Amino acid sequence: MNDRGLALVTAMLAVAMLTLIVVEMTDATLVNTHFTHNAGNAVAAELLARSAEVAGEALLIEDQQQSSQVTSRDGLWAIPIVGFPAGPGTVGLTIEDEQGKLSLNVPPGKEAWLRTLFTNLGLDPSLVDAVMAWQGTGAVAAGQQSDYCLLAVPCEPRHLPLVSVDELLMIRGFDRATVHALRPYVTAYPDPAARANQLVNVNTADPRVLEAVGCKPPGNFQAPAGGFKPGDPEVDKICQGIQVAQRSDYFTIVATGSVGDTTQSVRAVVKRTGSSVKPIAWRPNPFVDLSAESEGP
Numbered sequence: 601m602n603d604r605g606l607a608l609v610t611a612m613l614a615v616a617m618l619t620l621i622v623v624e625m626t627d628a629t630l631v632n633t634h635f636t637h638n639a640g641n642a643v644a645a646e647l648l649a650r651s652a653e654v655a656g657e658a659l660l661i662e663d664q665q666q667s668s669q670v671t672s673r674d675g676l677w678a679i680p681i682v683g684f685p686a687g688p689g690t691v692g693l694t695i696e697d698e699q700g701k702l703s704l705n706v707p708p709g710k711e712a713w714l715r716t717l718f719t720n721l722g723l724d725p726s727l728v729d730a731v732m733a734w735q736g737t738g739a740v741a742a743g744q745q746s747d748y749c750l751l752a753v754p755c756e757p758r759h760l761p762l763v764s765v766d767e768l769l770m771i772r773g774f775d776r777a778t779v780h781a782l783r784p785y786v787t788a789y790p791d792p793a794a795r796a797n798q799l800v801n802v803n804t805a806d807p808r809v810l811e812a813v814g815c816k817p818p819g820n821f822q823a824p825a826g827g828f829k830p831g832d833p834e835v836d837k838i839c840q841g842i843q844v845a846q847r848s849d850y851f852t853i854v855a856t857g858s859v860g861d862t863t864q865s866v867r868a869v870v871k872r873t874g875s876s877v878k879p880i881a882w883r884p885n886p887f888v889d890l891s892a893e894s895e896g897p
Contacts (some may be wrong), residue, residue, distance in 0.1 A: 604883075607724075610742075631790065637671060641689075641859040641860045641861075641862040642859075642860040642862050642864060643686050644687070644689065644857070645689060645857040645858055645859040645862050645863060645864040645882070646857060646864040647702070647857065648686055648687060648689055648690075648691050648857025648858070648859065648864075649691070649854070649855045649857035649864045649865055649866045649884075650854055650857075650866060651686070651691065651764075651855075652681075652686075652691040652693045652855035652856065652857060652858070652866075653853050653855040653868050655691075655693060655855075656677070656693050656695050656853035656855060656868075657745065657853065657870060658879040659676050659677045659679050659695065660695070660870070660872050660877050661872070661875060661876070661877055662849060663675045663676060664872055664874070664875060665675045665875065667827075668669050668847075669829065669830055669846065669847055670803065670826065670827040670828070670829060670830075670846050670847055671697060671699075671804060671827065671846070671848040672803040672804065672823055672825075672826055672827030673697075673800060673803065673804055673823065673827075674825055674826065674827075677695045677851070678697075678804075680693065680694045680696065681693040681694075682789075683858075686857075688859050689857065689858045689859035689860070690774070690857075690858050690859060691856065691857050691858075692855065692856040692857075692858075693855050693856075694853075694854045695803060695851050695852070695853050695854075696851060696854070697787045697804040697848045697850075697851055697854040698740045698787040698790070698791065698850040698851055698852055698869065699787075699789075699798075699799070699800065699804070699845060699848035699849065699850055700800065700801045700804030700805040700806070700809070700847070700848065701784070701785055701786050701787040701800075701809060702714065702717055702785060702786055702787070702809050702812055702813065703786070703787055703788065703789070703790070703798050703806070704731060704761075704762045704765070704768075704786050704787065704788055705735065705761035705762055705788060705798075707798070711728055711732055713812045713813050713814075714728045714786075714812070716726050716811065716812040717785060717786070717808060717809065717811075717812035720780065720808040720811060720812065721781055721785065721808065722781075723781065724773070724779060727774065727775075727778070728846045730771050730772060730773050730774070731768070733757055734757040734758060734759075734762070734767075734770075734771050734830060735757070735758070735759065735760065735761055735762065736757065736758075736759030736760070736863060742897065744784070745835075749770070749771070749772065752784040757771075757808065761788070762788045762790050763788055763881075764881070765782065765783055765786060765787065765788060766779065767788070768782070777853040784806070785806060785808065785809055787850075789850040789869060789880075790849065790850050790871075791877070799843055799844055799845035800813055800844055801844070801845045801846065801847065801848045802823065802827055802828055802835055802838070802839065802845065802846060802847065803823040803827035803846055803847075804823070804848065805844075807819075807821045810838070810839070810844075813839075813842060813844070814839070814840075814842045815838050815839040815840070815842055816838060816839075816840065817838050818838075821838070827846060828846050828855065829846065830846050832846075848872075849871055849872050849873065850869065850870070850871055850872075851869070851870055851872065852867065852868070852869050852870075853866075853867070853868045853869075853870060854866070854867050855868075864884070864885055865884070865885055866882070866883070866884050866885075867882075867883045868881065868882050868883070869881035869882075
């Protein structure tokens with residue numbers, strides 16, 4: 601090969617190398633641009649979710665100002681918001697009344713409430729013994745209590761009231777499907793320190809929850825528009841002297857923000873006191889909850 605041929609081959613190789621370098625640089629730039637774009641969308645979606653949570657708190661305050669004695673399912677707070685346009689994306693918002701549910705931290709001697717609810721939901725009522733052992737209450741022998749710990753590492757039950765429904769996943773016998781089936785009907789609130797005074801809200805509770813505490817709602821039971829007022833004689837007919845509440849102070853706000861194909865979420869438990877709302881638990885992006893909702897009961 602003469603010098604001219606060698607020079608041509610060298611030039612072609614150089615062009616090929618430059619082409620590869622340009623392609624790689626272009627690909628890396630596109631990937632980094634995509635990552636940057638997604639990161640920006642994630643930040644924007646998180647800000648939208650936080651804004652939606654604040655809006656949920658405002659709805660609860662407005663509800664309190666409009667009706668300070670009654671919390672009912674026809675309040676503005678109870679209307680879910682899905683895909684509402686906001687800024688560069690959309691927001692979603694749902695609010696759950698925690699006092700329309702039965703507390704897992706039942707007062708001593710009231711374990712039968714939970715057993716009745718578990719039975720009404722088609723779940724094994726003996727699981728309640730595990731919940732009581734975890735809390736250090738009930739009739740389970742001390743030597744057997746460690747059998748209820750589900751973790752692979754050695755552990756003992758907390759011997760304290762549950763702080764969230766998700767804590768059930770640490771107790772032997774509970775799986776994700778069981779917790780998913782229980783979630784709409786049970787709660788770890790109000791404050792466990794005040795559990796002896798916890799009352800279920802008759803205006804927002806499911807009939808199976810009311811049955812668990814001893815009420816006898818009719819098969820087509822539904823609270824009237826605006827809810828039962830304090831002293832309503834109809835409540836005595838349904839609950840026959842069993843104490844129930846007509847208003848609530850504890851709520852769960854689930855807020856989401858979506859920008860592009862990115863969604864961020866926030867789950868906050870709040871306590872409403874007078875004209876203010878105080879967050880008492882905050883979980884950004886609770887993926888456990890979101891994945892559980894995708895499963896069947």
